[in-house]
Amino acid sequence: MSSDESIEVTEVALPGIGLRHDFVTSKGRRVGVVSHRSGKRELVIYDQEDPDACVDSVTLTGDEADTLAEYLGTHRVMERLATLSDQVSNLHTRKFPVSSGSRYDGKTLGDTHVRTRTGASIVAILRDGEAIASPTPDFGLTGNDTLILVGTDEALSAVGEILAE
Amino acid sequence: MESGILLLELGAVILSLSILGRFAARVQLSPIPLYLLAGLLFGHGGLLPLATSEEFISVGAEIGVILLLLLLGLEYSADELMVNLRTHASSGVVDLVVNSAPGIAVGIMLGWELPAIVAMGGVTYATSSGIAAKLLTDLGRLGNRETPVVLSLLVLEDLTMALYLPILTALLAGVGLFGGSVTVLIAVATISIALIVALKYGRLINKLLFSSDSELLLLGVFGLALLVAGIAQQLQVSSAVGAFLVGIALSGKVAESARVVLSPLRDLFAAVFFVFFGLHTDPTQIPPVLGIAVVLALVTTITKVWVGGWAASRAGIARPGQLRAGTMMVPRGEFNIVIAGLAASAGFAGIGPLAAAYVMLMAVFGPMLTRFVGPISGGVLKVLTRTKSPPPTG
Numbered sequence: 001m002s003s004d005e006s007i008e009v010t011e012v013a014l015p016g017i018g019l020r021h022d023f024v025t026s027k028g029r030r031v032g033v034v035s036h037r038s039g040k041r042e043l044v045i046y047d048q049e050d051p052d053a054c055v056d057s058v059t060l061t062g063d064e065a066d067t068l069a070e071y072l073g074t075h076r077v078m079e080r081l082a083t084l085s086d087q088v089s090n091l092h093t094r095k096f097p098v099s100s101g102s103r104y105d106g107k108t109l110g111d112t113h114v115r116t117r118t119g120a121s122i123v124a125i126l127r128d129g130e131a132i133a134s135p136t137p138d139f140g141l142t143g144n145d146t147l148i149l150v151g152t153d154e155a156l157s158a159v160g161e162i163l164a165e
Numbered sequence: 166m167e168s169g170i171l172l173l174e175l176g177a178v179i180l181s182l183s184i185l186g187r188f189a190a191r192v193q194l195s196p197i198p199l200y201l202l203a204g205l206l207f208g209h210g211g212l213l214p215l216a217t218s219e220e221f222i223s224v225g226a227e228i229g230v231i232l233l234l235l236l237l238g239l240e241y242s243a244d245e246l247m248v249n250l251r252t253h254a255s256s257g258v259v260d261l262v263v264n265s266a267p268g269i270a271v272g273i274m275l276g277w278e279l280p281a282i283v284a285m286g287g288v289t290y291a292t293s294s295g296i297a298a299k300l301l302t303d304l305g306r307l308g309n310r311e312t313p314v315v316l317s318l319l320v321l322e323d324l325t326m327a328l329y330l331p332i333l334t335a336l337l338a339g340v341g342l343f344g345g346s347v348t349v350l351i352a353v354a355t356i357s358i359a360l361i362v363a364l365k366y367g368r369l370i371n372k373l374l375f376s377s378d379s380e381l382l383l384l385g386v387f388g389l390a391l392l393v394a395g396i397a398q399q400l401q402v403s404s405a406v407g408a409f410l411v412g413i414a415l416s417g418k419v420a421e422s423a424r425v426v427l428s429p430l431r432d433l434f435a436a437v438f439f440v441f442f443g444l445h446t447d448p449t450q451i452p453p454v455l456g457i458a459v460v461l462a463l464v465t466t467i468t469k470v471w472v473g474g475w476a477a478s479r480a481g482i483a484r485p486g487q488l489r490a491g492t493m494m495v496p497r498g499e500f501n502i503v504i505a506g507l508a509a510s511a512g513f514a515g516i517g518p519l520a521a522a523y524v525m526l527m528a529v530f531g532p533m534l535t536r537f538v539g540p541i542s543g544g545v546l547k548v549l550t551r552t553k554s555p556p557p558t559g
Contacts, residue, residue, distance in 0.1 A: 014312065050483065051310070
């Protein structure tokens with residue numbers, strides 16, 4: 001389902017009820033979805049102090065769950081970003097190739113420290129003609145990747161300098 | 166004239182159940198103990214003994230038991246049962262041994278005969294999966310990580326019931342050791358065949374029974390359940406088990422829709438069943454056994470909490486979760502009364518009052534314990550973590 005294999009989703013059968021999927025976010029919060037056999041969905045958020053208990057659960061109908069998924073979905077986000085950069089004059093999208101033999105060939109995305117140093121966001125990576133949306137910091141870069149970034153003009157120029165190092 | 170009184174009595178009984186049910190819902194408790202109380206009130210020696218409707222109520226009670234087990238079976242698919250059996254069998258055995266022991270011990274101490282002792286073991290063993298599942302949903306704990314452990318134990322208990330009920334029925338019928346083992350063999354064979362049929366031909370059965378018309382679906386599923394229950398009864402396997410197996414064989418869309426159309430019917434007839442059990446329990450016999458029931462309630466609360474907690478700890482759940490899992494296993498309810506009802510109607514009268522008192526205590530106390538242990542253990546945890554963190558220096 002996810003294009004990113006680094007998120008480890010646990011699947012648990014709930015006999016008589018359905019299935020539960022959950023995972024821990026990079027900030028240490030556990031979130032999950034209980035899928036009832038009736039089609040009902042429950043969004044559950046776990047307690048930080050007691051990791052086995054959920055602090056809250058939101059019950060969604062099938063349609064409501066689809067709507068939420070659509071808004072959380074990366075395709076939707078990219079779509080909105082594209083229109084956003086058109087609307088907001090000082091926000092731009094730019095592509096940066098990572099040439100083979102560059103400093104970051106073989107390193108992870110986190111190693112570039114692009115976001116912390118410039119404030120620009122890497123929204124996707126183009127590899128072999130495919131877009132990998134919302135890459136995580138531990139994503140391994142290779143030569144011939146293209147990074148797609150969103151940020152102010154200054155930030156994007158700074159990114160160009162970093163990648164050219 | 167006669168039928169007028171019958172309707173009048175039935176109407177009065179069902180209407181008073183609705184009032185009791187509303188009251189139970191308001192104080193957020195299971196209505197089962199109140200239905201039992203109503204039965205005590207309307208029965209022999211009670212305040213308002215019924216004159217003519219007893220026979221009808223007795224048939225209604227039988228249908229109630231069949232519907233209770235049919236809907237229980239509908240909750241599960243044969244695949245789920247097999248997976249559970251393989252992965253959680255050891256927890257299931259510990260649960261069975263530790264929680265039937267107090268009932269068996271009390272039976273022996275009271276000098277009962279073997280069938281009544283075995284029945285009492287069943288009364289203290291089985292958790293009410295109905296009450297537990299409802300509590301899990303109401304308290305928003307379906308997502309909790311200890312919940313699969315609780316559900317697995319419930320599934321195993323229900324599956325154990327499918328084996329236990331025919332054995333108990335055989336014992337209660339007074340068949341000897343040989344006759345008993347033959348019955349057990351028949352029971353095991355029937356259940357195995359039913360499971361295999363459900364696994365292999367489930368799709369076909371479902372296809373034949375399915376109808377988008379809820380009336381046709383209701384008649385089909387209900388009719389099949391009664392038919393199989395009757396056949397099972399003839400084979401001395403207990404009608405309840407027959408209905409349970411029909412429920413398991415049905416899955417997917419048929420099970421979904423059958424649950425919807427049969428639930429109101431189940432609610433009505435199950436209520437009748439609880440009243441029937443109360444009717445046949447002499448209220449004057451309850452006070453003498455109340456002390457024993459209280460002790461039994463305390464002991465089996467501890468054993469259930471321990472088993473649930475232990476199973477949860479094996480699944481890597483932390484302390485608060487273990488406690489929640491343990492207390493979730495405490496409530497007893499419908500099946501304990503089904504078991505006691507079988508024994509009482511077979512002439513083992515002593516078990517009725519004790520089981521009634523015990524289930525009334527557990528069905529009230531269990532859900533309350535479950536409800537309040539979450540916040541309490543959460544509070545304790547917060548205090549503990551606060552005291553553990555080092556005090557600020559300087």
